[in-house]
Amino acid sequence: MHLTKLVLANFRNYASLHLVPNAGLNLITGENAQGKTNLLEAVYLLATGRPLRTSKEDELIRWEAEEAAVRAHIHREHALNVEVEVHLARNRPRVVKVDGQTYRAAAALGQFNVVVFSALDLETVRGQPADRRRYLDIEISMLSPAYVRVLAGYKRALEQRNRLLKGIREGGGMVTPSTIQLLEAWDEQLVRYGASVMVARDRFIAALRPLAQNAHLELAEGREELDIRYAPSTEGVTSDREQTAQLFRHHLHTVRDEEMRRGSTLVGPQRDDLLLYVNGKEARTYASQGQQRTVMLSLKRAEFELTLQERQEPPIVLLDDVMSDLDNVRRAQLLRMTLRGAQAFITATSAETFPKEILVSARIYRVENGRIETVK
Ligand SMILES: Nc1ncnc2c1ncn2[C@@H]1O[C@H](COP(=O)(O)OP(=O)(O)OP(=O)(O)O)[C@@H](O)[C@H]1O
Ligand SMILES: [Mg+2]
16 A cells, blocks of 8 residues: 555645655655654554644644645555545544545544654553553554444543542442442443453454564564563453453452442553563563664564555555664664565655665655655
């Protein structure tokens, strides 16, 4: 899959942009703060429905403007080509269009896949459980649009249930049979959506594990072993939906009194984690910076392989300014991966650090103050 056209209007520092990118490598060069990362962010938004660096969509709209739009044509080998568009406006929900038809935002996900490498990714390895849940959610969403709906359903149920529990706590813990009935109704919603979330996470991690382990063995030249494991807040979760629902339901029952005292939901996917081990030790706490970076690269390569398996074509690769951070071995491996037929957008302050044989087939752009020109 690859972008055949990218159009921006009032997105970040781009007043307007029409880009017909190369199907292979696109090297985006330019001084600091000119708009290199902004360009990748536009592609990322179209693929995942989320901003790359911020949680506030407003920040994506050009300062002088009220609205922004991002649109891309995507060529797919095993599906019809598609046009995806996101419209952002201040103080209004965004509008997503797929082939000109308006959808709820979630439906735009999964039209095409990206694998992104940026300095922020390290948070997946060394950050909080919330960072890893976010990672899981984004990755699974790109492979399965149904997951987006399930996740939204879970969040709604969780909010409602928390509101009810808070009410109970504020009422001094007094509960009537009708309150219990209401709570049990929310329990069922939570269990239904929650079990689907857990099963999807379990399956994703199980599929990613061998790919990440292989990648890691190669990157660490056999000296280290990576393991990745799902740590659901409810123990014993399997890829069986009914069984998982039973376990979750039971878990909720056992903590109910405590939840009413505390006024919030204490178990469920909002407490999950993804555990990463290097040679049996948790990478978050024990791995060196270099090791953490290797873990991240292994996960990325595994994402690439998984997309290839599931979509029968490589994802679009976005490399934000990471080449200079890597040693030669890892740089060569990363480039080799992107050269396996994938379209790639790579940002760098200059093309000089790139091997000649890479530059031969690459298109090179230069970005200056929200304008882009083709250099080669
Ligand atoms: N909503 C916005 N409207 C207008 N300009 C913006 C907006 N958001 C960010 N910018 C500007 O975009 C500029 C470029 O950002 P970007 O992160 O793309 O730079 P970059 O070329 O990747 O630089 P670096 O090499 O430092 O990473 C920044 O100067 C920032 O002030
Ligand atoms: Mg940048």
